[in-house]
Amino acid sequence: MAVYDAEEGTREQIVDRFKVSLGLVKKFLAQRRKLGTIEPQYQNVDRKPAFDAEQLKQLEKFLKKHSDATLMEIKEHFSGRVHYSIQVISNAIKRLGWHYKKNHYEQVNKAERM
Secondary structure, three states: OHHHHOOOOOHHHHHHHHOOOHHHHHHHHHHHHHHOOOOOOOOOOOOOOOOOHHHHHHHHHHHHHOOOOOHHHHHHHOOOOOOOOHHHHHHHHHHOOEEEEOOEEEEOOHHHHO
16 A cells, blocks of 8 residues: 555556456555545454343352352253353353353353462
8 A cells, every 4th residue: 555655556566566356456445435444454353242231240150159050041041131052151151251061051160260
């Protein structure tokens, strides 16, 4: 883009000089015009978490009362509010810092993490 801005050649000359496609140069110019940058744009920027903060609090409260609940029981308990797979629920539990040990959930000991 610096070469283009310094007017050291046309787009076609820049393509030949740097061995890139004309489409790429056009894409960068359009992106810079629209966003002000040619930095990579990540696709999952607007992805929302499966459980919001309130639902995570409810999940943690449920785990404290029912530490022996299975993932299926947890899914059934939240079925009216959350419609997610067992894997999503498992990931949310891990995010809260809990893990399943033998036949119940417990919070991970911070000393164990190290």
